[in-house]
Amino acid sequence: MADAAPTGFERRTGGPDWIPYWAAARARELRFQRCRGCGRWRHPPGPMCPACGSLEHEWARASGRARLLSWVIVHPPVLPAWKDRVPVPVVLVECEEGVRTIGNLVGASPEVLRMDMPMVVDFTPSPDGDLVPQWRPA
Amino acid sequence: MLHTRPVSLKDQAAIVGLGQLPFAKDIGRPEEVTALEACRLALADAGLRPSDIDGTSKWSIQMTAENAIARSLGIPNLRYFGEVGYGGGGGCGVVGHAAAAIAAGMARCVLVYRSRNRGSGGRPWAGTSRERDNIAAETNETALFAPHGFVRPVDQVAMFARRFLHERGYTTRHLGWIAVACRRHATNNPVAMMREPITVEDHARARLISDPLRLLDCCLETDGAAAVIVAAADMARDLRQKPVYIMAAAQGMGPRNWIMNNYFKDPLLESPGAYAARDLWRMAGVGPRDVQVAQLYDAFTPLVLASLEEYGFCRPGEAGAFVEDHGLEVSGRLPTNTSGGSLSEAYVHGINLIIEAARQIRGTSLNQVPGARLSLVTSGNMVPTGALLLRGD
Numbered sequence: 059m060a061d062a063a064p065t066g067f068e069r070r071t072g073g074p075d076w077i078p079y080w081a082a083a084r085a086r087e088l089r090f091q092r093c094r095g096c097g098r099w100r101h102p103p104g105p106m107c108p109a110c111g112s113l114e115h116e117w118a119r120a121s122g123r124a125r126l127l128s129w130v131i132v133h134p135p136v137l138p139a140w141k142d143r144v145p146v147p148v149v150l151v152e153c154e155e156g157v158r159t160i161g162n163l164v165g166a167s168p169e170v171l172r173m174d175m176p177m178v179v180d181f182t183p184s185p186d187g188d189l190v191p192q193w194r195p196a
Numbered sequence: 197m198l199h200t201r202p203v204s205l206k207d208q209a210a211i212v213g214l215g216q217l218p219f220a221k222d223i224g225r226p227e228e229v230t231a232l233e234a235c236r237l238a239l240a241d242a243g244l245r246p247s248d249i250d251g252t253s254k255w256s257i258q259m260t261a262e263n264a265i266a267r268s269l270g271i272p273n274l275r276y277f278g279e280v281g282y283g284g285g286g287g288c289g290v291v292g293h294a295a296a297a298i299a300a301g302m303a304r305c306v307l308v309y310r311s312r313n314r315g316s317g318g319r320p321w322a323g324t325s326r327e328r329d330n331i332a333a334e335t336n337e338t339a340l341f342a343p344h345g346f347v348r349p350v351d352q353v354a355m356f357a358r359r360f361l362h363e364r365g366y367t368t369r370h371l372g373w374i375a376v377a378c379r380r381h382a383t384n385n386p387v388a389m390m391r392e393p394i395t396v397e398d399h400a401r402a403r404l405i406s407d408p409l410r411l412l413d414c415c416l417e418t419d420g421a422a423a424v425i426v427a428a429a430d431m432a433r434d435l436r437q438k439p440v441y442i443m444a445a446a447q448g449m450g451p452r453n454w455i456m457n458n459y460f461k462d463p464l465l466e467s468p469g470a471y472a473a474r475d476l477w478r479m480a481g482v483g484p485r486d487v488q489v490a491q492l493y494d495a496f497t498p499l500v501l502a503s504l505e506e507y508g509f510c511r512p513g514e515a516g517a518f519v520e521d522h523g524l525e526v527s528g529r530l531p532t533n534t535s536g537g538s539l540s541e542a543y544v545h546g547i548n549l550i551i552e553a554a555r556q557i558r559g560t561s562l563n564q565v566p567g568a569r570l571s572l573v574t575s576g577n578m579v580p581t582g583a584l585l586l587r588g589d
Contacts, residue, residue, distance in 0.1 A: 073335070073336045073339070075336055075339075076336070076339045076340075101460070102336075102339070102340050102454065102460065104336075108452065127359055127459070127464065128355050128356070128358045128359040128362075128459075129355070129358060130346075130351050130354040130355050130358065130406045130407060130408070130409075131404070131406070131407035132345055132346065132348075132351055132406055133403070133404045133405055133406065133407065136345060136348075137345070137347065139345070140345040143345065145404075145407070146344075146345045146346075148344055148345065148346045148351065148355070150355050150359075150459055157460075158459055158460055159340065160340060160341065160344060160346060160355075160457075160459075161344055162344050162345070168407075173359075173362050184343040184344070185345075186343070188343075190343050190344070192344075
């Protein structure tokens with residue numbers, strides 16, 4: 059790869075709203091936007107609080123504890139980066155802070171998953187090598 | 197004094213022309229050419245000339261723009277040209293906007309078209325496209341998902357589906373009955389891509405694509421082109437075909453929408469379809485019990501179960517029993533996707549569903565529902581969506 063090529067992290071940002079989320083994950087922290095106007099958490103991130111209209115927010119650290127809402131197991135055909143990793147389990151969780159997010163299942167096989175079971179955050183690399191938030195049974 | 201006149205598109209416009217090319221895995225010519233061919237077929241069906249067209253309505257992702265269509269067909273002037281986003285969620289809105297433009301006096305005769313070479317064209321996970329690389333997420337909308345290998349529409353619907361089945365008490369066998377009904381209706385449709393009958397056992401044996409969803413839960417990859425002409429009601433009465441009146445049209449998005457990955461609002465399992473349904477029935481002044489036939493958007497089988505609830509055919513938890521034992525077939529509880537739908541006829545962002553809904557009112561469906569007076573068609577309900585209610589005289 060040429061020196062000038064963007065890293066996975068830079069390509070993955072999805073725009074300015076997302077940079078602090080991925081940066082926190084690289085430091086093994088789960089952080090979400092929290093409105094400075096009314097204190098509400100929100101995720102996925104966005105520029106304005108839909109509750110109070112404030113444009114001011116902080117990236118507050120979340121507890122990393124969550125409840126399992128759903129999961130899928132991705133089978134082929136998949137994009138090239140995932141060809142040697144299938145089947146890929148992906149989970150949808152609701153965090154203690156009330157926001158929902160997704161990640162891959164780590165540290166357990168999908169057979170152990172049960173609806174609404176407690177989950178905790180972990181950090182393992184995406185195929186591009188950067189740490190990203192993942193989830194394992196608590 | 198403020199002067200207001202309530203304006204509604206109810207019954208103000210009718211579908212007067214239908215055009216559709218045979219569906220294919222590889223249609224062999226560009227989308228612009230097939231779009232033009234479909235438009236010519238729709239004009240001939242209606243008995244209209246290009247100079248009768250004064251409006252167009254299209255999907256935002258339709259690559260052939262309306263000026264290209266107009267200059268090739270020889271349309272002298274377009275007074276109205278609009279479009280609707282969100283792919284498979286857009287179709288009923290595209291036709292609804294045509295009716296709205298007519299009701300508002302912006303056009304008299306609006307051409308709707310969709311051509312898409314998806315069967316032979318780009319599918320990133322099949323290695324036939326460079327439109328996405330492995331893990332990069334270029335937009336806000338996909339940022340959370342791409343680094344986890346969670347990018348295909350089937351994955352996003354499967355995430356909804358597992359929770360939906362769990363909370364409602366449905367099973368994957370119920371999904372199988374939906375696939376069986378669509379296939380049953382495709383068996384006598386010469387342009388359907390999949391015509392071999394299947395059983396719920398075949399569905400249960402199909403390979404997993406995104407557990408809990410299997411290959412037979414997924415729509416087809418199609419090259420296709422079709423067109424629909426919408427005309428003012430007074431004009432429609434004098435044309436070649438029996439008018440198919442647009443009794444109601446509605447769109448809906450709901451709160452905090454994320455395309456396909458719509459998990460971040462409450463209630464978690466309520467889709468944009470629930471919002472479109474409320475407005476549709478309110479405008480129409482009738483309800484689901486008055487409908488004899490439905491085309492429910494079926495990019496994936498779980499969408500049909502959800503639509504049966506949202507459009508009021510079943511209470512939450514009752515859609516499983518509704519679909520099983522051939523409930524969606526012509527002799528069943530609600531004949532649904534009567535040309536085979538996206539699952540077995542073709543996947544062209546639902547324009548084939550709109551055409552089949554109109555054929556049911558004309559009385560020309562290959563799987564005609566006897567006495568069909570009201571015909572419902574919906575768009576994709578995992579994205580901002582829409583619906584139409586069609587009627588005869």
